[in-house]
Amino acid sequence: MEPVVHLRAAVALLGRFPALAGIDLDVARGEIVLLRGPNGAGKTTVLRACAGLVPVVRGEAVVLGHDLRRDPRPVRRHVGLLGHATGLFDDLTVADNVRFWGRACGADPGDIAAAMALVGLDGRLRDVSVGRLSAGQRRRTSLACLLARRPELWLLDEPHAGLDHETRDQLDGLIGRAVEQGATVLIASHELDRAESLAHRVVELAGGMTVAPARPAPGVPPAELPVSPTQEREASSASPSPAPPEVSHVA
Amino acid sequence: MTLHPRTTPYGDADGGASAATGGRAAPGNTGSPASRVLGVLALASVALLVLYGLVWSPPDAEMADSVRLMYIHVPAASFLYAGCFITTVASAMWLRRRTPGWDALAGASAEISLLFAAITLGTGSLWGRPTWGTYWTWDARLTSTALLTALLVGYLALRRLDVDPTARSTRAAVLGLLLVPNVIIVNRSVEWWRSLHQRSTLVKLDPTIEGQMLVALMVGFLAVGLVFTWLLVHRFRVAWLEYQSERLDLDLALAERRAEAGHAGEARESTPA
Amino acid sequence: MWRDAALVAGRDLRVELRSRVTTNQVAPFSVLVLILFAFALDPDRQLLERLASGLYWTAVLFAALLAISRSAAIDETDGVRDALRLSGIDPAGVFVGKAAAVAVVLLGLEVLLGVGVVVLYGVDLAGAGLVVLAALAATVAVAATGTLYGALVSGLRVRETLLPLLLLPVLAPVLIGATRAFEAALAGVPADGWPWCGLLAGLAVLYTVAGALAYGTLLEGS
Numbered sequence: 119m120e121p122v123v124h125l126r127a128a129v130a131l132l133g134r135f136p137a138l139a140g141i142d143l144d145v146a147r148g149e150i151v152l153l154r155g156p157n158g159a160g161k162t163t164v165l166r167a168c169a170g171l172v173p174v175v176r177g178e179a180v181v182l183g184h185d186l187r188r189d190p191r192p193v194r195r196h197v198g199l200l201g202h203a204t205g206l207f208d209d210l211t212v213a214d215n216v217r218f219w220g221r222a223c224g225a226d227p228g229d230i231a232a233a234m235a236l237v238g239l240d241g242r243l244r245d246v247s248v249g250r251l252s253a254g255q256r257r258r259t260s261l262a263c264l265l266a267r268r269p270e271l272w273l274l275d276e277p278h279a280g281l282d283h284e285t286r287d288q289l290d291g292l293i294g295r296a297v298e299q300g301a302t303v304l305i306a307s308h309e310l311d312r313a314e315s316l317a318h319r320v321v322e323l324a325g326g327m328t329v330a331p332a333r334p335a336p337g338v339p340p341a342e343l344p345v346s347p348t349q350e351r352e353a354s355s356a357s358p359s360p361a362p363p364e365v366s367h368v369a
Numbered sequence: 370m371t372l373h374p375r376t377t378p379y380g381d382a383d384g385g386a387s388a389a390t391g392g393r394a395a396p397g398n399t400g401s402p403a404s405r406v407l408g409v410l411a412l413a414s415v416a417l418l419v420l421y422g423l424v425w426s427p428p429d430a431e432m433a434d435s436v437r438l439m440y441i442h443v444p445a446a447s448f449l450y451a452g453c454f455i456t457t458v459a460s461a462m463w464l465r466r467r468t469p470g471w472d473a474l475a476g477a478s479a480e481i482s483l484l485f486a487a488i489t490l491g492t493g494s495l496w497g498r499p500t501w502g503t504y505w506t507w508d509a510r511l512t513s514t515a516l517l518t519a520l521l522v523g524y525l526a527l528r529r530l531d532v533d534p535t536a537r538s539t540r541a542a543v544l545g546l547l548l549v550p551n552v553i554i555v556n557r558s559v560e561w562w563r564s565l566h567q568r569s570t571l572v573k574l575d576p577t578i579e580g581q582m583l584v585a586l587m588v589g590f591l592a593v594g595l596v597f598t599w600l601l602v603h604r605f606r607v608a609w610l611e612y613q614s615e616r617l618d619l620d621l622a623l624a625e626r627r628a629e630a631g632h633a634g635e636a637r638e639s640t641p642a
Numbered sequence: 643m644w645r646d647a648a649l650v651a652g653r654d655l656r657v658e659l660r661s662r663v664t665t666n667q668v669a670p671f672s673v674l675v676l677i678l679f680a681f682a683l684d685p686d687r688q689l690l691e692r693l694a695s696g697l698y699w700t701a702v703l704f705a706a707l708l709a710i711s712r713s714a715a716i717d718e719t720d721g722v723r724d725a726l727r728l729s730g731i732d733p734a735g736v737f738v739g740k741a742a743a744v745a746v747v748l749l750g751l752e753v754l755l756g757v758g759v760v761v762l763y764g765v766d767l768a769g770a771g772l773v774v775l776a777a778l779a780a781t782v783a784v785a786a787t788g789t790l791y792g793a794l795v796s797g798l799r800v801r802e803t804l805l806p807l808l809l810l811p812v813l814a815p816v817l818i819g820a821t822r823a824f825e826a827a828l829a830g831v832p833a834d835g836w837p838w839c840g841l842l843a844g845l846a847v848l849y850t851v852a853g854a855l856a857y858g859t860l861l862e863g864s
Contacts, residue, residue: 133533134617139626171724175619194728203721207653209660218653222646222729247660263725325629464859519811526807530798539863540794543856544808550848551812558815558841562822 120183122147122271122302123168127177130167137163139326140177150293150303150316155323161306162201164323165273168304170194182270195223198269200277204260208249212239212259215248220266233265236292253280261289272296272303290316404602411595418592421585436582440589442492445485446514447590448597452482453517453548455601456524460545463538469616472538473608475545479524481600486518509563513556520551534615646735647742654743657716664709664747669754672705676758690763695824698759699817703784705751706744706813707806710788713744714796714805723797726861733858737789741853745785752777769827772835776823779842783816783849790853793860816845 123145130138138160145151153161166172168181170190179186184193206215213234220230234240237258248256257280264272272293278286293303293316305317314320322329422440459475493511494504505511528541658664679697683689690697717723717740726736759765767773791809795801819838826835 129619129623131617131619133535134622136619136622136626139623166724169724169728171727195730197728199724199728201721201724203724205719205721205725207657207716207719207722209657210653214653214656218649219725219729221649222726222731224730267729326626516811516814519807523804523808523811526804527794530800532798536864539859543860544794546856547812547852550852554815554845554848555811558818561841562818565822 119146121145122149122182123304124178124180125164125167125174126179128167128174128179129176130163130172130174132163132172137172137326138167138174140328141323141326142328143321145302145304147302148297148300150297150305150318152314152317152320153304153306153323154308154314154320155329159323160326161323162275163326165199165201165275165304165306168193168271169197169199169273171199196269197271197273198264198267199273199275200257200260200264201275204248204256205263206248206256206259209247211245211247212251212262213244215259216262216266219263223267225266225268229268230266233262236265237262238288254282254285257281258285258288261292265292270301272301274303274305276307277305278307400603404599407595407599407602411592411599414588414592414595418585418588421581421588437585438492438496440585441593442489442496443586444590444593445488445492446510448593449482449485449489449514449517450552452478452485452597452601453521453552456482456545457547457549460542460548463542464546469538469612470609472542473612474605475541476525476528477601477604477608479521479528479545479548481597481604483518483521483525484600485597486514486521489514490518507563509556509560512563513559516555516559517552520548520555524548643732643735643738646732647737647739650731650736650739651742651746652739654713654716654740655746658712658743658747663712664750668705668708668712668747669751671708672701672751672755673758675701675704676755676762680762691765694759694763694765695828696817696821697763698755698824699780699820701755702748702752703810703813703817705755706748706784706788707809709744709747709751710785710792710809711802711805713740713789714792714801718797723861723864733861734854736861737793737853737857738850740792741782741785741789741850744789745781748781748785749777752781765828767828768830769832769835772823772827772832772839776820776827776835776839776842779839779846780816780820780823782846783842784813786846786849786853787812787816790849790856793853793857796860797864816842819845 121144123143125141125143128138128141128143129136141160141164143151143164153164155161163172167174167179167186170181170184170186170193173190174186181193182196186193205219207218210218216234216239217230220227220233231240234244239255239258239262243251243255248259251259257277274293277289281289297303418440422437455478456475459471459478463471463475490511493508493514497506497508497511498504524541524544527544528537530537530540676697679701680690683693717726717736726733760767788809791805791812795804795808798804819841823835823838823842826832826838
């Protein structure tokens with residue numbers, strides 16, 4: 119099975135700064151993978167590179183069968199990015215925003231309406247200006263724009279930040295539902311509890327590289343993990359020891 | 370002498386080694402044997418122009434001695450347009466090839482063109498004083514040169530922006546690409562407009578000019594042209610060296626970035642599980 | 643592309659409608675400019691009437707700077723550029739849509755200013771055909787040029803000051819052409835004005851094509 123995301127020693131530049139200095143990442147279809155790491159580790163850049171927004175200058179980068187190094191543009195139609203920025207127009211209503219972004223990607227009107235219903239914004243909030251909404255409601259609107267696209271790969275940057283519990287549950291439910299329907303999800307997050315329980319796998323990032331071997335979320339047997347080249351390199355140089363089930367924290 | 374952007378006068382500059390790390394000593398100036406010859410020729414022709422312009426050519430029947438300013442003014446205007454043309458072509462080439470030499474050339478050419486625009490306006494204005502009694506007249510050429518100066522100032526302002534270099538080069542290239550079309554449009558419309566009110570009074574390349582005056586004008590073209598080229602070569606080289614010194618050494622930057630990861634990795638190892 | 647253009651034009655116009663900045667701020671500002679001209683030139687009615695075409699189009703240009711700035715600001719909102727790139731929308735369509743929205747706004751302002759000039763400067767309307775066509779051509783030219791240059795300075799801290807510096811010299815021919823066309827119309831000699839109208843139409847076409855071609859590069863490369 120070809121992986122949905124395949125990055126090998128990927129290097130990406132933001133201006134003159136090498137935000138990604140060597141990323142190894144393989145994500146299979148239907149997986150939920152959590153990217154974790156300190157600020158500045160490159161988590162957001164990995165997501166944006168997979169979306170084809172940041173060019174990869176070295177290494178291998180293939181997403182959904184599209185070679186990002188040759189041309190990053192064809193992959194964009196098939197991914198959905200939920201970033202820090204909302205990408206919403208404050209003067210327009212929720213419905214206006216979702217309709218605009220939905221139609222911009224060529225989504226069906228039916229999908230657009232369904233997306234708004236899924237996030238619970240088809241009621242009285244439909245015709246409220248986005249500028250008047252709370253941060254959580256805005257995030258839900260952005261999510262609706264993503265849902266309308268029906269992307270095969272979800273790229274979520276700190277999706278739970280600033281949301282209340284009810285909305286987080288709702289988001290997790292939507293993620294689960296999407297995965298059941300064949301989507302793949304890549305999440306970048308600081309949060310330990312929430313996202314980790316949702317994810318099948320955790321990948322650690324630091325200094326623009328994948329550093330630790332991919333760790334299982336609690337409950338997934340280690341034997342089922344794919345072994346990344348980083349892990350192989352570390353295993354051959356250091357004395358081999360079984361990967362501890364707990365994730366150690368950087369002091 | 371070559372202006373080929375992929376090479377400097379000091380040999381090939383490829384994507385691998387930069388001037389700083391390539392083992393070659395960084396050059397102390399932008400001179401080279403070819404450009405020195407050019408400089409000497411330029412000086413010589415300027416001297417010749419001074420002789421012809423001030424001494425050997427006669428005063429004009431109508432304009433008396435002020436016609437001598439034309440020997441600079443007309444060539445300066447011509448090379449101003451040439452410089453704009455170079456900027457536009459270099460911008461187009463940058464958009465196609467994305468090699469930094471073209472970006473450097475576009476910027477250098479625009480700066481030199483601005484200098485020549487000032488010279489054109491200055492000589493034109495000085496010419497106007499004895500002829501019409503004022504320093505400025507809304508003559509077609511002066512007016513369109515003034516607008517062209519504004520276009521160049523705007524272009525150079527865009528180049529000075531403090532943004533990501535690729536973004537800056539892209540925007541500057543699109544703007545530079547529009548420079549020649551703008552120049553043409555402005556020229557045509559201003560001339561058309563002013564022709565409604567007065568005939569163009571500044572002398573153009575009047576075919577009835579003859580004798581020593583024609584020679585002086587030709588020498589003027591030669592001298593101004595050589596000076597323009599010399600200035601352009603050096604300004605381009607300065608820009609090229611600036612680019613070289615700022616250029617990203619990717620391997621070095623990657624090593625630094627990975628060092629961060631190394632430290633983080635070590636800290637992780639030492640914490641007990 | 644046309645579908646995308648219509649989508650974007652609708653969006654931009656809807657934003658203008660909801661925020662009401664044009665009606666509440668730009669329109670009064672442009673009328674204010676007309677009034678300031680009267681202060682500067684001394685309301686000797688004869689002088690103002692003679693200069694009316696030029697003053698009118700100068701006021702339109704100032705208003706256009708504001709309208710274009712607003713149009714550019716819509717797409718500067720955080721995350722919008724990324725989302726536009728991701729959506730696969732045709733950049734040429736985005737350009738045409740934005741330019742069309744600016745043109746509609748400008749036409750509204752021009753009608754308002756036209757009324758202002760008739761009332762404040764005592765101008766007699768004549769040569770309606772030439773006036774209307776020249777105004778249309780000039781508006782499209784200004785809108786297209788402005789949208790392209792707006793994209794050139796979009797997202798920059800210095801956008802407010804750089805846009806006029808870049809745009810006004812480029813619009814000088816439009817100012818010349820539109821003023822001459824209006825003068826010819828008002829003087830009852832439309833034959834003089836039609837060539838200028840042709841110039842305006844040429845500029846409109848040129849900048850629409852240029853903008854449609856360049857917008858994609860600017861969207862990606864900035």
